[in-house]
Amino acid sequence: MIEREGAAGKRGNRIEEAHAEWREKILEPRIKRFNLKESPTRFHLPPGQGEESFLQKVGFPGQYPFTAGNQPFDYWQAYAPDAARLGYRPDWGGSGKVGKYGGFGTPEDYRDYLFRMQSMGRMGGPNIAFDLPTQCGYDSDSPYAAGEVGRVGVAIDSFRDFETVYEAYTGGLDIDKVPSNFTINAPAAVIIAMYAVLAKKRGIPLEKLGGTPQNDILKEFIARGTYIFPPRPSMRLFRDTCVFCTRRMKSLNINSIGGYHMREAGASRVQDLAFSLANGIAYVEAGLEGGLEVDQFAPRFTFNAFGGSMEIYREIALQRAARRMWAEIMKERFRAKDKRSMMIRQPITAHIGCISTTLARPLNNLVRAVIGGMAAGMSGGIPGAFPPFDEPLGLGHSQEAVQLQLDATRIMIYEAKVADVCDPWAGSYFMEFLTDEIEEEAASELKKIETMGGAVAAIENGYMQRAIAKSAYERQKAIEAREDFVVGVNCFTGDNEIEVTVNRVVEDTYDAKLLTTAEDRQKKKIQELKRQRSSRAVSRSLSVLKTQAGLEGENLMPAICDCVEHDATVQEICDALRDVFGEAQPVKI
Amino acid sequence: MDQQGKIRVLIAKPGLDGHERGARVVAFGLRDEGFEVIYTGLRQTPEQIVNAAIQEDVRVVGLSILSGAHLSLTQKVIEGLRRNRADDVLVLVGGVIPDADRTALKDMGVAEVFTSGVRIGDIAALIRLHADAVPVQVQP
């Protein structure tokens, strides 16, 4: 034993000596020869870890600290050959699966679209995009909604609207059979309440409802901007949904904690990781404050893709560091025992982010997406090519782009067999080094936030918002100064290069004519609703909500469900809460 | 450095779209190009934007829109400026703007449309060109 340690120590010294010699004799002369300040590549030494350290820091897939992956293999890998033989298209969904993300116009417009898609064999559960007025808690007849109704998603003003969309989901696609995804944050409690009320009306037990509401309000303050109430009452609403879902809707995920949006907004890799962890910690604390045990609810947290750059090695390391850090936080800090509480569950993992795509020679984005897919496949995720190459054109994804995206993913899975090895870089000098490096930097950033008082405080004082705005600007400057290179944007743009055009048929999805009239139709429906419903019941339920909102300990979900059931509108519910909570203030950058 | 006669620029995000990256980057960039940038932040109604442009007496209004609502929102801002006899204000639009809408925006009176990949130096150059070419017109 002593001898072995001695040997290891000696070996460590010898490697370091050799490394010094290598720097002096090989590296430095070469840097000099090319007149560089530093080497354009990095070579990493063995991290000086013995077996103990490997087991502690990497371990086996499916075991703490999950550096090597959540599972030895994922469910899709079990069915991969079958999916190939059957020609399964994930974008078309299938019963029991989440369908394609979408939403536009009025609920009627979107419902009819869904019927049309289903008649073409495109199944899958609701995956609903809401329009901006709904996301910000305004009805379609609000002055703030002008021009925005039904544009980036479907307009939902009341439970009736919600019910209308769900007319497309009955029988084999009923809500106890397919999961629902809601990209909704500030008014998440209202949408979750609508889901619950729908189940009640359909006579379906709440615990049978599956799916995921995004319900990640903190990153709205940091990155995406669709907030309503100030951070603290927003967290109270999160707490109430967390407790309600845990107790009543046991199959529903509670949230989807996103690094993705922060990264798109400019966050660096380390900020992405540190801020997501800080937000995650705040959500765990909210659940605990609601009187739950950590293992009751933490297994139902999901994450929304850490990632968003072309730097393949570092993106792989990021996934590994993220899994390890979250596992440690949950186990050591929150004393979780259930390993599902310690896992970062996310539908997609590494990816390049929309921010890496370019408008110039857009077909290059396919190559870029494949590199993101490689990173995902080599770090415990589906090797998915994301996004479709025509993303930056701003016209919706064409059939061709979606086809190529799918094929790229298939080629990575079936031909290149990218994901056939779990954590293929484990034990590699440089990957362990990069993983440690990212972990260290993220830990120190996280510590900074904790010193301020955690994620909520770091949002209130504007730290996180300013930090990512600064990072975004640094990135822009680096591109403009040509310190970072983007092919076709700031290099290789000369006369020798040619523009590559592509045929592109946009899927005939959303009828533009419907969009122009959506606002008026939706406004008429609100008037009609307000005539038909019992205004007495509405004001009574809203006033109960208001009273309870003033009582910090009260769980608001039952009161919100009551408002929804009496056909109070989304804005009326949010206004009642605005009266008590106030509204979020923008932060000066 | 000329401390006097700074060119003042308003950067605003009309509508409910909350994607602020581009607007902030341009605001920082134009500050570093020597302009005085008034940043109004998210969720601005066209009325608020026009009002701010007049009160701040800016030479340039930059609108950042990624929600697809660019045509109607820009139209309202331009109409508002005209109503206030401030049509010498240069209107720029940035965001995710399909090629087809670029022409429509320019027909409306937008001087230039900037999409992903633009250099801040180019935006600054355009603003300086405008400031030199169009003298301040005072209409009491």
Next chain:
Amino acid sequence: MERSWEDLIQAMRQGSVRALSQMITAVENRETGWHEGMKAVYPFSGSACVIGITGSPGAGKSTLTSVIARRMAEQGLSLGIIAVDPSSPFSGGALLGDRLRMQEISTLPGIFIRSMATRGSLGGLCQAARDVTRILDASGKDVILIETVGVGQDEIDVVRASDFVMLVLFPGSGDGIQVIKAGTMEIADLFVVNKADRDGADEMASEIAAMLSLCAFEDRPVPQVVRTSALNRIGIDELMSVLTGIVRERKKRRLPGSDEVREEILELVEREISRLVRQDLAKNGRLQQSVDLILAKKSDPYTAAARLLPLFVRSSGACSGQEGRP
């Protein structure tokens, strides 16, 4: 300049917002003949109450300013708000972000908000703020609020243009009394402990009160300490009653003291001399000669200054040093 200042001032006084904002631009930019413009403005000024609002970043000044402005507008008062932010020392540009929190009130009738960059000290920030204040005053505003970050000389300068200064602090910022800079404490007529819903607000308020009790305020009342939470609407009534009192008093007072007038004249003269000296030295190249000599270690700044001074000052005075001359 094609238009006459009189036309512009008349339009502004008749309520043209565009004329008002263009008048401010012309004077702020020190456009040719700006003195004439200010001369024409001056007789119309002198009736508005000017309140300076300062405090460290993050104290919630903009939100508080918004709340105050809204309340005053509800009382039927018209308001001008000047929000000052620093210029970048590198580019000379500025990012003016105070409107961010005031946009909501910016469309209320009678409210005019103007963002202003410090533009280095060359232009004389205090004078510029005073000028803009006067223009707003002449346009008929009852109250003018000047909001500025209380971290530098510029800000102290700005508040010198005010009748009344409100210092906004907040607990839990490490913003204890001991770190309030010397000079900032003395200029305040009212201390506001904002974000009073947070821990430590009461302690902070009593600490300030205790400290104030030790100070001597010969010619003015001992500053009050008010606790507020702009977001939760706590303490706003109390704050408003203090401010309303100030506005009422000011309406009675009207005339500035002779010290203030004297200082302003001196400042205007100093600025103009400074401008002329800089202009002249830059033109004839003598300044650069001196710089080169110093860099070559053949002279020193004191000698250089002593040599240049006689170019501008004829009578021998305290500043015309003879030492070091050959």
